[in-house]
Amino acid sequence: TKDRNGVDQVVLRNKRGDSARVSLYGGQVLSWKNERGEELLFTSSKAIFSPPKAVRGGIPICFPQFGNRGTLEQHGFARNKMWVIDDNPPPHPSTDSNVKSYIDLLLKSSEEDLKIWPHSFGFRLRVCLAADGHLTLISRIRNVNSKPFSFSFAYHTYFSISDISEVRVEGLETLDYLDNLHNKERFTEQGDALTFESEVDRVYLDSSNKVDILDHERKRTLGIRKEGLPDIVVWNPWEKKSKTMVDLGDEEYKQMLCVDGAAVEKPITLKPGEEWTGRLDLSVVPST
Ligand code: BG6
Secondary structure (H helix, E strand, O other), X not given: OEOOOOOEEEEEEOOOOOEEEEEOEOOEEEEEEOOXXXXXEOEOOOOOOOOOOOOOEOEOEEOOOOOOOOOOOOOOOHHHOEOXXXXXXXXXXXXXXXXXXXXXXXXXXXXXXXXXXXXXEEEEEEEEEOOOOOEEEEEEEEEOOOOXXXXXXXXXXXXXXXXXXXXXXXXXXXXXXXXHHHOOEEEEOOOOOEOOOOOEXXXXXXXXXXXEEEEOOOOEEEEEEEEOOOXXXXXXXXXXXXXXXXXXXXXXXXXXXXXXXXXXXXXXEEOOOOEEEEEEXXXXXXXX
């Protein structure tokens, strides 16, 4: 399928009826629905679907830089590039051949990228929708240069939630975090689960691989599992910041929460020929 700007999108489905939609623009997952057709990711009604702006919602890939921690544009260039489909990807373990349930997208450094970030890389992003509805993103980044390079990374995941004031996040208790709202200073999380009553923009350090968003109103828990991604970014712009964002409705912050599997504090360094893998696994389970 194509979006309204003619950009190709690929829809993955499993037998049960879950689905996911991936855009070649940014290699960005824009939709993930359960078998009842309920959308689990947030996309702004004001999202802009054309370059040079990244789409506000879904799962933008932040690479080779997270945020403004470097000289590149905010969150790096990967989310603003056209990716290509690998028509002949390596096989995926346990994939049902009757159902198109995974896709590999590729990004390589262009001449233009090399001017601002002079490191040749190969990036393979696999998006996989499992038979049980799990959505898995696997990024493999290879150094195809003759010198080492370093990068930071995030799966900037916008979850769709009932109401920011009602949800809580479990799995980050007692962790240290860097607070982007306080000059990236380091604090320690004190309470139980995280709840929200104002703007949040934090990088939780060295989190366990299990973080959950509990949404009582929607009677479901969104599960985030990760490998190769030590940190978790938590972001909600709240009321005031939302009003300054052209591609986010004034009230939409209530229906979204970003919880990103990320590698931010300690950049990943790859020697020539080395490859890094960062894996994110999302699931949704009913709760009472
Ligand atoms: C978050 C950052 O991950 O992304 C925030 O921590 C930032 O500081 C937000 O505002 C959105 O970034 P952007 O570039 O998509 O507007």
